[in-house]
Amino acid sequence: MSIIDLKGLLVPLGALKQIAKEPHTIKYPDQTKEISERYRGFHYNDLDLCIGCGNCSTICMNEAIDMVEVEGIEGKPGDSGLRPRIDYGRCCYCALCVDVCPSGSLSMTADFIKVSEDAFDFLMIPGKDNPDGKNKITFDASTDTSLNLFERVPMRELPPEERVQSFAEVFLGYTEEEARIEASRCITCGLCTENCPVHMHIPEYINAISRGDDEEAIRIIYDNNDLPEMCGKVCTRRCEDVCALQVRGEAVAIRWLKRYATERAENADMIRRIVNPEIREPNGIKVGIIGAGPAGLTAGYYLALKGYDITIYEAKSEPGGMIMYGIPKYRLPYDSIQKQVDYMKSIGVKIHFNTKVGKDISFDEIYNKHDAVFMGVGLQKGYTLGIEGEDAEGVWAAVDFLGLVNEGKRPDMGKRVVVVGGGDVSMDSSRVSRRLGAEVVQLYRRRIVDMPADDEEIEGALEEGVQIIEKAIPTRVIKDEKGRVKGMEYVRAELVPPEGGGRPRPVPIKGSETVIECDSIIAAIGQKADFGLLPEKVQNSLTFERGKIKVDDERRTGYPKLWAGGDAVKYGRVDAISAIADGFYAAESIDAYFMQVKA
Amino acid sequence: MIMKTTSERNKQTTLFIGPQHPGITGNMMVKLLVEGDTVVRAETHIGYLHRAFEKLIEQRNWLQSFTLLCRFCVPEPDPMELTYARAVEAIEGREVPPRAKYIRTIVAELARIQSFLLWYGGQAGSAGLYTLGQWTVGDRNYILDLFEDLTGARIYHMYIWPGGVRRDLPKGWADKTRRVLDYLEKRLDDYNRLLFDNAVFQKRAQGVGIIPKDKALEWGVTGPPLKGTGIGNDVRKDEPYCAYGELDFDIPVYEGGDVWARALVRRDEIKQSIRIIRQALDKMPGGSYYNRIPNPMKWRLPAGEAWVKTESVRGEIGFYVVSDGTEKPRRVHLRGAAYTHGISVLEKILPGQNIADVSFILNSLGACPPEMER
Numbered sequence: 001m002s003i004i005d006l007k008g009l010l011v012p013l014g015a016l017k018q019i020a021k022e023p024h025t026i027k028y029p030d031q032t033k034e035i036s037e038r039y040r041g042f043h044y045n046d047l048d049l050c051i052g053c054g055n056c057s058t059i060c061m062n063e064a065i066d067m068v069e070v071e072g073i074e075g076k077p078g079d080s081g082l083r084p085r086i087d088y089g090r091c092c093y094c095a096l097c098v099d100v101c102p103s104g105s106l107s108m109t110a111d112f113i114k115v116s117e118d119a120f121d122f123l124m125i126p127g128k129d130n131p132d133g134k135n136k137i138t139f140d141a142s143t144d145t146s147l148n149l150f151e152r153v154p155m156r157e158l159p160p161e162e163r164v165q166s167f168a169e170v171f172l173g174y175t176e177e178e179a180r181i182e183a184s185r186c187i188t189c190g191l192c193t194e195n196c197p198v199h200m201h202i203p204e205y206i207n208a209i210s211r212g213d214d215e216e217a218i219r220i221i222y223d224n225n226d227l228p229e230m231c232g233k234v235c236t237r238r239c240e241d242v243c244a245l246q247v248r249g250e251a252v253a254i255r256w257l258k259r260y261a262t263e264r265a266e267n268a269d270m271i272r273r274i275v276n277p278e279i280r281e282p283n284g285i286k287v288g289i290i291g292a293g294p295a296g297l298t299a300g301y302y303l304a305l306k307g308y309d310i311t312i313y314e315a316k317s318e319p320g321g322m323i324m325y326g327i328p329k330y331r332l333p334y335d336s337i338q339k340q341v342d343y344m345k346s347i348g349v350k351i352h353f354n355t356k357v358g359k360d361i362s363f364d365e366i367y368n369k370h371d372a373v374f375m376g377v378g379l380q381k382g383y384t385l386g387i388e389g390e391d392a393e394g395v396w397a398a399v400d401f402l403g404l405v406n407e408g409k410r411p412d413m414g415k416r417v418v419v420v421g422g423g424d425v426s427m428d429s430s431r432v433s434r435r436l437g438a439e440v441v442q443l444y445r446r447r448i449v450d451m452p453a454d455d456e457e458i459e460g461a462l463e464e465g466v467q468i469i470e471k472a473i474p475t476r477v478i479k480d481e482k483g484r485v486k487g488m489e490y491v492r493a494e495l496v497p498p499e500g501g502g503r504p505r506p507v508p509i510k511g512s513e514t515v516i517e518c519d520s521i522i523a524a525i526g527q528k529a530d531f532g533l534l535p536e537k538v539q540n541s542l543t544f545e546r547g548k549i550k551v552d553d554e555r556r557t558g559y560p561k562l563w564a565g566g567d568a569v570k571y572g573r574v575d576a577i578s579a580i581a582d583g584f585y586a587a588e589s590i591d592a593y594f595m596q597v598k599a
Numbered sequence: 600m601i602m603k604t605t606s607e608r609n610k611q612t613t614l615f616i617g618p619q620h621p622g623i624t625g626n627m628m629v630k631l632l633v634e635g636d637t638v639v640r641a642e643t644h645i646g647y648l649h650r651a652f653e654k655l656i657e658q659r660n661w662l663q664s665f666t667l668l669c670r671f672c673v674p675e676p677d678p679m680e681l682t683y684a685r686a687v688e689a690i691e692g693r694e695v696p697p698r699a700k701y702i703r704t705i706v707a708e709l710a711r712i713q714s715f716l717l718w719y720g721g722q723a724g725s726a727g728l729y730t731l732g733q734w735t736v737g738d739r740n741y742i743l744d745l746f747e748d749l750t751g752a753r754i755y756h757m758y759i760w761p762g763g764v765r766r767d768l769p770k771g772w773a774d775k776t777r778r779v780l781d782y783l784e785k786r787l788d789d790y791n792r793l794l795f796d797n798a799v800f801q802k803r804a805q806g807v808g809i810i811p812k813d814k815a816l817e818w819g820v821t822g823p824p825l826k827g828t829g830i831g832n833d834v835r836k837d838e839p840y841c842a843y844g845e846l847d848f849d850i851p852v853y854e855g856g857d858v859w860a861r862a863l864v865r866r867d868e869i870k871q872s873i874r875i876i877r878q879a880l881d882k883m884p885g886g887s888y889y890n891r892i893p894n895p896m897k898w899r900l901p902a903g904e905a906w907v908k909t910e911s912v913r914g915e916i917g918f919y920v921v922s923d924g925t926e927k928p929r930r931v932h933l934r935g936a937a938y939t940h941g942i943s944v945l946e947k948i949l950p951g952q953n954i955a956d957v958s959f960i961l962n963s964l965g966a967c968p969p970e971m972e973r
């Protein structure tokens with residue numbers, strides 16, 4: 001180093017002036033660090049909002065998140081009852097778990113200091129172990145920043161003005177591209193499976209669709225549902241009610257995806273080729289089934305696969321029961337049912353049509369001819385309104401009306417039809433009446449939002465020009481001199497919350513009577529079963545509850561070797577998928593029964 | 600393997616620098632054959648840090664790997680995220696909104712500045728000048744504060760990902776960034792007084808660790824070491840990505856190829872980065888910051904491959920990514936500048952140097968072991 005390089009030696013000494021400056025650092029613990037508004041510290045989980053879907057656990061590649069039971073939290077439909085527990089020895093604070101949380105319950109907080117000698121203290125259940133974290137949330141995911149896709153691929157449909165012209169199918173189905181996109185939204189949590197009466201393998205077949213393997217999807221679907229195309233079009237889709245994405249957005253269109261997949265199989269032969277089911281050797285055991293509705297067909301199909309000799313007795317000339325005669329063709333076309341039934345026939349299910357039990361053949365004969373009997377007779381009789389003048393010509397029970405139309409008849413409903421009720425059947429009645437060219441007024445005793453009907457049906461009816469009068473109770477049918485319907489009188493109601501809590505009760509407002517002129521009235525206020533086919537001794541040994549047969553978990557009745565399912569039993573809900581579940585589990589039970597007998 | 604002849608054995612001895620040594624730039628080791636104070640031969644030994652990142656990424660889906668990418672190299676997590684994200688976008692053909700491109704540019708340049716501030720500490724420290732390191736690492740925290748505000752984390756941001764960036768700029772962040780840049784710009788003079796005006800550094804750095812200009816490209820030198828040999832190659836200029844094509848900046852070039860020239864390049868790079876960020880903040884487009892990817896658990900990329908490179912802090916880094924049409928990459932390969940600089944270049948330029956200059960030269964090359972062991 002040369003001595004004359006004085007500058008190079010002196011200049012660095014300028015650093016000394018920094019001595020007088022305030023330091024940058026904070027003086028912990030007197031001063032604490034100011035935490036950013038987006039800081040990713042320890043997690044916080046809103047335990048009430050969390051649905052235990054486990055998506056956080058799935059995305060975490062450090063395997064820092066386990067789903068565990070938490071005291072005080074019970075599983076329920078749409079909630080697994082589990083909550084994430086985080087191992088902070090593994091967590092890398094990447095917050096992917098936050099960004100994929102469909103409910104938005106998981107977030108991160110400003111806390112990042114924890115001192116403990118016990119390693120297990122670092123296994124924390126966010127929300128339970130740090131309830132104060134709620135006020136310190138710094139990093140969360142809104143529906144905009146979340147990695148979940150909350151918007152459903154819209155279903156293409158006919159415009160309302162075109163719909164009312166014919167019975168053409170309203171929904172047009174997903175294209176391949178649409179189905180792939182919609183299927184990719186699924187987070188595979190399986191909450192849907194739990195809420196499906198027959199516990200279909202929903203995430204699995206949606207995965208197959210998103211992978212582009214439609215045939216695999218069909219195979220998975222047929223594992224426990226033999227009428228999937230029907231379900232794909234008209235299922236009440238309780239699965240979508242509990243979809244993890246519906247907490248903050250739109251549920252995955254599970255029904256439409258099932259429809260997409262099953263429609264890839266264009267005919268019975270194709271279904272047979274794709275599903276290629278394993279059919280066991282005939283075991284010689286004969287099972288008789290009463291009613292070719294969803295329950296009966298399902299029991300028949302799954303028993304036939306297990307090698308049983310199946311004969312179905314059906315009163316009508318076509319298979320399907322309510323799905324054939326109750327559901328209008330614009331929702332479920334004839335060919336679609338026929339295709340699925342043809343496939344079942346190819347497996348070996350025999351169906352005797354036009355054979356009404358109790359008339360063409362006696363129950364005893366069937367019972368004696370077979371080793372076991374499954375009964376799925378459904379609800380064939382409509383409830384009557386129970387008001388003055390109901391016997392007038394032009395007053396219909398919805399089931400009869402829909403049955404007639406589905407048989408291809410076109411009854412003259414006149415210019416204006418009044419439909420009474422708020423369920424899916426009432427919506428079907430209204431929309432069919434519109435297609436028959438009538439003006440439709442629908443009366444419901446509560447509000448539209450209280451209607452048990454599917455929102456999609458209500459929306460469809462309104463689009464098609466059905467006028468719905470809320471909070472209206474019919475009081476009298478007005479007849480003309482020939483005994484024909486001339487009009488209907490109804491009173492307005494107000495909704496009064498009952499003392500014990502629960503659904504508000506409609507109470508008539510005095511003096512609010514109004515009359516609507518009309519040519520026909522359709523009562524769609526529910527149906528009941530007709531057990532006239534059963535001999536007295538059988539009826540006596542069955543237990544009935546509110547006009548329905550009581551069965552156990554395996555769908556056994558109180559009568560030996562008699563199983564029952566579908567709408568006519570008191571188990572689960574009244575819809576097609578519940579009937580399928582009844583048929584499916586009855587088939588398992590019947591098989592288990594004979595396995596035991598053999599052994 | 601260093602082979603020694605009998606006569607050599609009498610005069611020469613073997614020294615190990617690292618893997619536990621304050622002068623080493625991470626978990627690696629340089630094995631030296633020395634004669635007196637002079638290095639005769641040098642060998643870089645790695646293997647102390649192998650985490651199989653490339654293989655681990657191949658086990659993860661296209662999004663999950665972003666928690667690993669930033670961990671390749673602690674001082675510069677963002678270029679890794681940026682490069683991999685661009686590779687994924689290239690395979691998928693995914694568009695990135697203009698706003699995201701500008702935000703990415705800012706993040707990449709902030710990453711450059713903070714990394715160079717850390718380098719100041721290492722370079723000065725290995726010459727025995729400890730004060731500067733304390734200043735620059737302190738000042739670096741202002742940038743980490745900016746990252747914390749923007750991304751939620753100080754070091755491992757996981758912020759740039761396919762389709763754009765993870766969150767939009769927070770309110771007031773641009774102004775805060777401008778204030779930090781103004782402050783840093785003033786501080787650069789203080790750093791100069793402590794380092795470049797310092798006779799100790801001048802004497803230690805000038806003429807030491809020379810990369811010959813005619814060999815630089817042949818050896819695969821990139822980044823500041825290349826610009827220090829007088830060759831102004833820079834991916835940001837040569838193949839502009841993000842918003843670089845729309846911004847005005849210069850590539851600092853110095854002749855000499857020694858530690859001194861490389862240090863000057865880095866000093867000037869900070870100034871250029873400040874210039875780039877200011878422009879990007881001024882020109883920041885509106886609109887979306889993120890072209891939303893599908894559900895990450897079911898996100899399949901079309902089959903294909905991509906080679907994408909960016910100008911990272913140390914030089915050119917590139918990702919070679921192959922997709923076979925599934926949720927996970929078939930193959931991921933990282934080419935980092937540190938691999939060349941820390942192994943082949945280092946081994947070539949150390950012979951003839953003083954032992955005391957080994958870590959000094961190593962720091963000037965910017966060797967980062969995790970980038971060598973992927």
